[in-house]
Amino acid sequence: MSVREKHYPANQVMWRERVDPYGQLTVWTTTLFYGVLLASSDVGRAENGGYGLPIQHQITASGPKGALTGTLTLPELALTDDTPVVLIVPGSGPTDRDGNSPLGISAASYAMLAEALAQNGVASVRIDKRGMFASVDAVDNVNSVTIADYGDDVLAWATAIRTRLPTESGKRCVIPLGHSEGGLVALAAMTRFPIPCGLVLVSAPGRPLADIMRQQLRDNPANTALLEQAEAAFLSLERGERVDAASLDPALQLLFAPQVQGFLIDAFRYDPAVLISKVRAPVLIVQGARDLQVGERDARHLANAAPYAELSVLADVNHVLKVVPSDDLAENLSTYADPDMPIAPGVVRAVVGFVERVASPKAAPSIK
Numbered sequence: 001m002s003v004r005e006k007h008y009p010a011n012q013v014m015w016r017e018r019v020d021p022y023g024q025l026t027v028w029t030t031t032l033f034y035g036v037l038l039a040s041s042d043v044g045r046a047e048n049g050g051y052g053l054p055i056q057h058q059i060t061a062s063g064p065k066g067a068l069t070g071t072l073t074l075p076e077l078a079l080t081d082d083t084p085v086v087l088i089v090p091g092s093g094p095t096d097r098d099g100n101s102p103l104g105i106s107a108a109s110y111a112m113l114a115e116a117l118a119q120n121g122v123a124s125v126r127i128d129k130r131g132m133f134a135s136v137d138a139v140d141n142v143n144s145v146t147i148a149d150y151g152d153d154v155l156a157w158a159t160a161i162r163t164r165l166p167t168e169s170g171k172r173c174v175i176p177l178g179h180s181e182g183g184l185v186a187l188a189a190m191t192r193f194p195i196p197c198g199l200v201l202v203s204a205p206g207r208p209l210a211d212i213m214r215q216q217l218r219d220n221p222a223n224t225a226l227l228e229q230a231e232a233a234f235l236s237l238e239r240g241e242r243v244d245a246a247s248l249d250p251a252l253q254l255l256f257a258p259q260v261q262g263f264l265i266d267a268f269r270y271d272p273a274v275l276i277s278k279v280r281a282p283v284l285i286v287q288g289a290r291d292l293q294v295g296e297r298d299a300r301h302l303a304n305a306a307p308y309a310e311l312s313v314l315a316d317v318n319h320v321l322k323v324v325p326s327d328d329l330a331e332n333l334s335t336y337a338d339p340d341m342p343i344a345p346g347v348v349r350a351v352v353g354f355v356e357r358v359a360s361p362k363a364a365p366s367i368k
Helices: 107-117 133-140 147-164 181-190 209-219 221-238 259-266 272-277 295-303 329-337 345-359
Strands: 002-008 055-060 067-074 085-089 122-125 174-179 199-202 283-288 310-315
Touching: 055 107, 055 147, 067 133, 067 147, 085 107, 085 147, 085 181, 085 199, 107 122, 107 345, 122 147, 133 259, 147 174, 147 181, 174 181, 174 345, 181 199, 181 272, 199 345, 209 221, 221 259, 272 295, 283 295, 283 345, 295 310, 310 345
Parallel strands: 002 310, 085 122, 085 174, 174 199, 199 283, 283 310
Antiparallel strands: 055 067, 067 122
């Protein structure tokens, strides 16, 4: 195992309602897994994202019932056969291809990342998840979903990218970039990924989801009275048994809502450290030091378990990939609803550098 560390300075949408299992308790515990619930805002997405993206095209992939839809962002110069394409896998809940959410997140992190990558010669595809936004017709029931289902979509996107951007060999390198919950999805898909050539994990969990949620509840003293009930619910779901949400304290009922228990039962089965230990391709792990949802502990846990990994710890970068120069909570949260604040340059540098190394024959050692 080798771990290299880098420290850097600092249109109309359509979706079907799905209870976000990670964002419901954030009214009173601001660090619940992956989701921060802010004041509501008008969240929309033009096809060009509103951010002057260099060259964009709509792209589709095959879904279970209908098409999955995304945006292909290309640099101005034509791609060569050895140029990888980054596939941005979104985080939890109703997060659209731009990184925005009707729950009050309008940071446009994925749109900005795609633009910045293209300006540095890197193509990317960012996607709407099955059952949401422009992929609304891909499934009948958006709540009936598993991590493996999302992994199936990652594989479908890889096929679609290779079809849209063919090479003589037919082996275009597609690098999944999983953000937040998308990191877990990308990890779970990698063992089935055709021609794996690289993986980027950004603010990704390094421990089982239930363990992270437990910690986040414990970290807020205001949750003390809820911990016993919450622990009993966690244990039941870990055994694959549903819980009676109506019998729980009202503050816990949304977190363990019946609609999301099937997803939680499935997600709790996955250990990211075990998954990354099976990845036989170069891995970049990017973690912001001011991330309120996923901490440096998780990033190091992933790096220590990986056969080969680069760990880039970014000072002053938060969960939505924006620069936050202080520990001020309000300042951090304000970036979640600020579409004008640019993406952290360190994120772009880390990803572009990794893609360039993957594209080079001498980019990384052979992984047995």
